[in-house]
Amino acid sequence: MRETGRPLELRSIVRGWRLQGERVALVPTMGNLHDGHRALIREARQRADRVVVSIFVNPLQFDRPEDLSSYPRTLDADRAVLVRDGVDLLFAPDAETLYPGGLDVATRVSVPGLGDLLEGERRPGHFTGVATVVCKLFNLVQPDEAVFGEKDYQQLLLVRRMAADLDIPVRIHGVPVVRAEDGLALSSRNARLSDADRVRAALLHQGLVRAEALLRRGGAIETIERAATEALERVGFKVEYVAIRRADDLATVQTAAMPLVILAAAWLGGVRLIDCLPVA
Ligand SMILES: Nc1ncnc2c1ncn2[C@@H]1O[C@H](COP(=O)(O)OP(=O)(O)OP(=O)(O)O)[C@@H](O)[C@H]1O
Numbered sequence: 001m002r003e004t005g006r007p008l009e010l011r012s013i014v015r016g017w018r019l020q021g022e023r024v025a026l027v028p029t030m031g032n033l034h035d036g037h038r039a040l041i042r043e044a045r046q047r048a049d050r051v052v053v054s055i056f057v058n059p060l061q062f063d064r065p066e067d068l069s070s071y072p073r074t075l076d077a078d079r080a081v082l083v084r085d086g087v088d089l090l091f092a093p094d095a096e097t098l099y100p101g102g103l104d105v106a107t108r109v110s111v112p113g114l115g116d117l118l119e120g121e122r123r124p125g126h127f128t129g130v131a132t133v134v135c136k137l138f139n140l141v142q143p144d145e146a147v148f149g150e151k152d153y154q155q156l157l158l159v160r161r162m163a164a165d166l167d168i169p170v171r172i173h174g175v176p177v178v179r180a181e182d183g184l185a186l187s188s189r190n191a192r193l194s195d196a197d198r199v200r201a202a203l204l205h206q207g208l209v210r211a212e213a214l215l216r217r218g219g220a221i222e223t224i225e226r227a228a229t230e231a232l233e234r235v236g237f238k239v240e241y242v243a244i245r246r247a248d249d250l251a252t253v254q255t256a257a258m259p260l261v262i263l264a265a266a267w268l269g270g271v272r273l274i275d276c277l278p279v280a
C-alpha cells in the first residue's frame, strides 16, 4: 500500500492510474477503523480498480472541542487494516495541509435545508465542516466512485446533494449499517462507553426496531416517535431526537408512506450515539 499526506503526490499517483484506464474509488474516514469501515472498503473494491482511503480527523466538523481532542487516533493499527484489506493508497494529510490559512478563513461549502435539520440543528456547523472537507477530498482525489455508511444517514444524503449541486462527477454509494452481535451500530465513539453502558447501548437499536414494527402496524408517526423517546429515556438514555422521516430527503411525514427512515441520536453517560433504520 502506498501512503501520502501530500496533495501533489496524491494527484500524481491517481493520475498514473487514470492513464492506465483504471477507475478510482474513495472511502473517506476519520480513522480508528472497524468492520463498518471495512464494509465500505469492500464495496469500493467492487466498484473500482483502485481504492483510496482517506484518514483525516477534520477539525472543521467538530462542534465540541473535547470531542475533537479525545477522538481516537490509531494510525498504526489503521495502516495494518488497510494493508490487509488490499487498499491501494492511504491519504492521511494533516490539518495544516488541508487548511493552510487556518480554520477561521477557510472557504466553506454549506448545504442549506438538509444541513440544518436533525444532526445539523444539534451540531451547529457540523455539516458545513463535513461538506467542505468531502468537497476538498473529491477535488483532490477526483474519484469515479465514493462510498459512505448509512449509519451517518443524513451525511450520506448531504454528500449526494453537495456533489449534485456542485456538478462533481462522482457516483456516491451507501453501505448498510454494520452492527455488533447485540445490534449496536459499530462506531469509533463506542469505545468511550463504560462496560455497563456498552451493554445498555444495544437498546438504542432495539428501540428503532420496535418503532419500525409499530410503523408497519399503522401507528401514528408522532405517537411512535414519542413512545420510542420515552422508552429510551426510561432505560437511561438522554434522547436528542427520534425522528421518522422520508428516506430520500428527510422531510417530515404525516402518514407512513414508505420509503421512510427512523433516525435517532441519544446520549448514554457522556457518549453521544446515533443510529438509523431504513423502512422500505
Ligand atoms: N457501523 C457502520 N456501518 C456502516 N458504515 C459505517 C459504520 N460506522 C462508520 N461508518 C461509515 O464510515 C465512514 C467514516 O466514518 P467515521 O470514520 O466517522 O467512523 P465512525 O466509527 O462512524 O466514527 P464516529 O464515532 O465518528 O461516528 C462514514 O461514511 C460512516 O458512515
Ligand SMILES: CC(C)(CO)[C@@H](O)C(=O)[O-]
Binding pocket: 028, 029, 030, 056, 058, 061, 130, 133, 134, 152, 155
Ligand atoms: C465523511 C467524513 C470522513 C468527513 O470528515 C466524516 O464525516 C466521517 O467519518 O463520517
Ligand code: BAL
Binding pocket: 061, 062, 152, 155
Ligand atoms: N461519523 C460522522 C462524523 C462525525 O460524527 O463527526
